[in-house]
Amino acid sequence: xxxxxxxxxxxxLGLAALAAGAMLVLNAFQSNLVFFFTPTQVAxxxxxxxxxxRIGGMVENGSLTRExxxxxxxxxxxxxxxxxxxxxxxxxxxxxxxxxxxxxxxQLGADGTFLAxxxxxxxxxNYMPPEAADAIAKAKAAGAQSSGTLVVDPR
Amino acid sequence: MIPEIGHYALILALCVAxxxxxxxxxxxxxxxxxxxxxxxxxxxGQFLLVLLAFCCLGYAFAVKDFSVLYVAATSNSQLPxxxxxxxxxxxxxxxxxxxxxxxxxxxxAVSFFSTHLPEAMRARxxxxxxxxxxxxxxxxxxxxxxxxxxxxAAFDGRDLNPLLQDPGMVxxxxxxxxxxxxxxxxxxxxxxxxxxxxLDAAWARWSRPWTTVAWCFMTVGVAMGSGWAYYxxxxxxxxxxxxxxxASFMPWLAGTALIHSLAVTDKRGGFKAxxxxxxxxxxxxxxxxxxLVRSGVLTSVHAFATDPKRGLFIxxxxxxxxxxxxxxxxxRVPRVGLGGGFSMLSREGMLLANNxxxxxxxxxxxxxxxxxxFLDALDLGKISVGPPYFDTVFVPLMTPAIFLMGIxxxxxxxxxxxxxxxxxxxxxxxxxxxxxxxxxxxLGQWTPLISLGLLLAIxxxxxxxxDLRERLTHTDGSSLMGRLAALPRAYWGMAxxxxxxxxxxxxxTMVKGFEVEQDVRMNVGETATVGGYTFRFDGTEQYxxxxxxxxxxxxxxxxxxxxxxxxxxxxxxxxxxxxxxxxAAISPGLLRDLYVSLGxxxxxxxxxxxxxxxxxxxxxxxxxxxMALGGVLAISDRRYRLAWRRKVSDVPASxxxxxxxxx
Numbered sequence: 001x002x003x004x005x006x007x008x009x010x011x012x013l014g015l016a017a018l019a020a021g022a023m024l025v026l027n028a029f030q031s032n033l034v035f036f037f038t039p040t041q042v043a044x045x046x047x048x049x050x051x052x053x054r055i056g057g058m059v060e061n062g063s064l065t066r067e068x069x070x071x072x073x074x075x076x077x078x079x080x081x082x083x084x085x086x087x088x089x090x091x092x093x094x095x096x097x098x099x100x101x102x103x104x105x106x107q108l109g110a111d112g113t114f115l116a117x118x119x120x121x122x123x124x125x126n127y128m129p130p131e132a133a134d135a136i137a138k139a140k141a142a143g144a145q146s147s148g149t150l151v152v153d154p155r
Numbered sequence: 156m157i158p159e160i161g162h163y164a165l166i167l168a169l170c171v172a173x174x175x176x177x178x179x180x181x182x183x184x185x186x187x188x189x190x191x192x193x194x195x196x197x198x199x200g201q202f203l204l205v206l207l208a209f210c211c212l213g214y215a216f217a218v219k220d221f222s223v224l225y226v227a228a229t230s231n232s233q234l235p236x237x238x239x240x241x242x243x244x245x246x247x248x249x250x251x252x253x254x255x256x257x258x259x260x261x262x263x264a265v266s267f268f269s270t271h272l273p274e275a276m277r278a279r280x281x282x283x284x285x286x287x288x289x290x291x292x293x294x295x296x297x298x299x300x301x302x303x304x305x306x307x308a309a310f311d312g313r314d315l316n317p318l319l320q321d322p323g324m325v326x327x328x329x330x331x332x333x334x335x336x337x338x339x340x341x342x343x344x345x346x347x348x349x350x351x352x353x354l355d356a357a358w359a360r361w362s363r364p365w366t367t368v369a370w371c372f373m374t375v376g377v378a379m380g381s382g383w384a385y386y387x388x389x390x391x392x393x394x395x396x397x398x399x400x401x402a403s404f405m406p407w408l409a410g411t412a413l414i415h416s417l418a419v420t421d422k423r424g425g426f427k428a429x430x431x432x433x434x435x436x437x438x439x440x441x442x443x444x445x446x447l448v449r450s451g452v453l454t455s456v457h458a459f460a461t462d463p464k465r466g467l468f469i470x471x472x473x474x475x476x477x478x479x480x481x482x483x484x485x486x487r488v489p490r491v492g493l494g495g496g497f498s499m500l501s502r503e504g505m506l507l508a509n510n511x512x513x514x515x516x517x518x519x520x521x522x523x524x525x526x527x528x529f530l531d532a533l534d535l536g537k538i539s540v541g542p543p544y545f546d547t548v549f550v551p552l553m554t555p556a557i558f559l560m561g562i563x564x565x566x567x568x569x570x571x572x573x574x575x576x577x578x579x580x581x582x583x584x585x586x587x588x589x590x591x592x593x594x595x596x597x598l599g600q601w602t603p604l605i606s607l608g609l610l611l612a613i614x615x616x617x618x619x620x621x622d623l624r625e626r627l628t629h630t631d632g633s634s635l636m637g638r639l640a641a642l643p644r645a646y647w648g649m650a651x652x653x654x655x656x657x658x659x660x661x662x663x664t665m666v667k668g669f670e671v672e673q674d675v676r677m678n679v680g681e682t683a684t685v686g687g688y689t690f691r692f693d694g695t696e697q698y699x700x701x702x703x704x705x706x707x708x709x710x711x712x713x714x715x716x717x718x719x720x721x722x723x724x725x726x727x728x729x730x731x732x733x734x735x736x737x738x739a740a741i742s743p744g745l746l747r748d749l750y751v752s753l754g755x756x757x758x759x760x761x762x763x764x765x766x767x768x769x770x771x772x773x774x775x776x777x778x779x780x781x782m783a784l785g786g787v788l789a790i791s792d793r794r795y796r797l798a799w800r801r802k803v804s805d806v807p808a809s810x811x812x813x814x815x816x817x818x
Contacts, residue, residue, distance in 0.1 A: 003496075010499055013499075014511075017511070018511075018515075021515045021552065024547075024548065024551060024552075025515075025518070025519045025522065025548050028543075028544050028547040028548050029519075029522065029523065029526075029540065029544055029548075032540060032541055032543045032544035032547065033538050033539075033540060033544075034538060034539045034540070034541055035536065035537075035538050036536070036537035036538060036539070054537075054539060066757070069676055070676030070757045070761065070763050071674055071675075071676055071754075071763055089674075090674050091674050091752075091754035091755065091763050091765050092754070092755065094389070094734070094735045094736055094737055095734075095735075105541075134537070
């Protein structure tokens with residue numbers, strides 16, 4: 001092979017490797033994106049069935065109950081318009097509180113309960129997950145009736 | 156008064172930085188030695204001024220001066236002194252001050268250890284660093300001044316986030332910033348070379364040790380961040396692929412590619428343009444990382460909207476630095492020229508493949524980190540990219556890179572022969588494959604990923620052993636010790652750093668493959684068994700710290716009836732922000748960590764408790780430390796020491812010459 005041909009092979013192999021890498025990355029990217037839905041969207045059946053997603057809003061006051069095993073908890077996530085019941089087995093993060101914002105990742109069960117595999121707590125001093133604040137702000141903007149008991153500052 | 160002095164010092168530093176950024180570069184362009192010689196005193200003067208400002212802010216924290224807005228926002232009168240001082244870099248404004256302070260430290264270091272450089276080169280390097288400093292000082296003085304007053308003064312401060320009240324906070328950010336900012340030296344070398352149009356092997360030799368030092372700091376900094384997350388967040392994870400972590404990991408990847416590419420430029424004169432591009436990339440990513448973490452954009456991209464001036468400044472600054480240097484690159488790089496040719500199968504070829512893979516990995520992290528931000532900023536919906544994405548991408552990208560890492564050091568420059576390499580490496584290959592397949596069975600569980608991880612780790616170690624043996628046979632000397640000592644330290648550094656990677660892989664593989672996690676409800680006196688260890692919960696008691704109140708649990712751990720240790724996990728409530736914090740208890744060991752954290756209190760003194768058995772987890776950070784040690788060893792190599800020693804004898808001559816030119 002002449003050096004020129006060699007260079008062509010070199011470049012060709014490089015491009016092929018690059019294309020394969022890009023395919024790999026984009027494919028993994030596509031299948032691992034986690035979308036976010038507000039309780040209103042979940043109530044309107046916009047959220048996917050059988051695929052994981054994130055839900056965010058406020059933990060409704062007085063909705064937290066714990067089963068006898070001490071680990072399985074039930075609570076309600078609300079955006080002040082719609083409410084979605086959530087079940088989670090495990091230890092809740094420190095920043096989880098009733099009346100505070102929350103983001104949970106998991107799947108929708110057959111009975112409409114959100115089965116959370118993970119409850120997230122961003123480590124930030126003004127704790128209101130942006131997704132949760134956004135969900136509440138959106139529901140408010142849509143003119144849904146507010147429960148009026150909780151005042152949220154959508155930053 | 157003291158804060159005003161600090162503020163004033165920053166303004167003076169800005170003036171000095173402007174002079175340092177313009178005069179020496181202009182002097183270098185017109186060949187005026189007097190103008191070029193401004194660089195050194197300017198750099199040192201700037202250092203002193205920023206040091207003064209830094210001390211002023213530290214003083215304000217020490218004396219609890221809550222009339223300074225930043226002090227009131229990030230500290231509290233109950234906060235112990237060492238955390239008050241660490242609070243200097245607890246938020247945005249102070250972090251910027253730390254950044255500039257470290258930049259001036261690097262400048263002073265350059266001004267002292269650059270006497271062997273041509274004068275124009277040194278002037279340009281310090282000039283470029285001065286320009287970077289101008290950007291940061293302007294940013295601080297216009298939109299994020301740490302010395303801003305709060306009138307009337309606050310009665311007490313809002314306190315430092317309890318998560319940051321940890322010894323890790325005292326040391327982790329300065330380490331990481333030493334790395335981030337250290338890449339500014341490599342960047343300045345690259346820009347100086349582009350400006351001057353001289354890019355040769357000597358340039359690579361000069362900039363190599365600086366890049367390696369920055370890379371060492373970066374390695375330790377990233378590892379410390381990971382370790383901190385491990386024990387402080389109470390989840391037992393050591394890497395979450397969180398944007399904050401990715402922000403520090405991206406410059407590390409670019410820096411790792413850079414030190415390998417510089418090796419080629421130094422030894423063979425190749426990859427010149429590529430090295431320069433990587434240096435620009437590493438520093439740009441450092442800037443991006445600083446701003447991503449500290450500007451609040453990650454909490455909400457709309458934080459930009461609440462303070463548009465700050466966001467705009469950041470975007471303009473990034474555009475000027477990255478865009479400006481890329482334009483300069485495009486304009487000047489054609490005259491840099493190419494290095495010598497090489498065959499695909501050669502050490503250059505393998506280092507090239509290593510670089511391509513590292514940069515591809517870097518690109519995939521960048522995509523996963525920035526894409527959600529872009530979507531959010533454009534109001535196209537909220538998404539997140541989770542750890543599965545990064546895991547799926549990283550394993551296939553890093554596997555070939557690590558495989559080549561074993562072969563590269565043994566391959567010849569320019570052209571290597573495949574059959575010959577195969578013969579030299581056949582034992583290493585055989586041993587690795589056999590061990591990787593059988594070892595998991597002995598450990599009790601076989602999965603493809605465990606085998607792959609062990610294969611890669613053992614491959615690195617065995618090829619390093621082959622390499623060492625071959626080098627010893629080619630070294631003269633009578634005794635084994637003599638021949639070992641005759642090998643250059645640069646070689647030892649490389650070998651050690653590569654072994655660090657092997658240790659790291661062992662840690663990751665073992666933790667991912669064999670860790671056991673259990674969330675349990677535990678009554679007082681109840682036991683639970685995890686990973687062969689029996690944990691007995693003996694209840695909790697109240698305990699008071701300086702600025703928090705804690706429930707401290709007592710957990711007795713035994714193995715086969717033999718007591719192992721007693722662990723005290725805590726649940727703390729910090730008074731000022733009324734925030735609850737889990738303080739995990741860890742019993743570290745060479746072969747395993749036991750990790751216990753308290754969940755929530757249940758009725759009758761029972762608690763939900765999280766128990767972990769984590770085999771080999773400390774090897775992850777140990778591996779990183781070994782990598783950094785390898786870097787340190789490499790820069791202590793004889794040829795760098797010679798270069799510095801030579802400069803001592805050169806100094807009188809060169810100053811004489813300078814004086815002559817001046818007069």
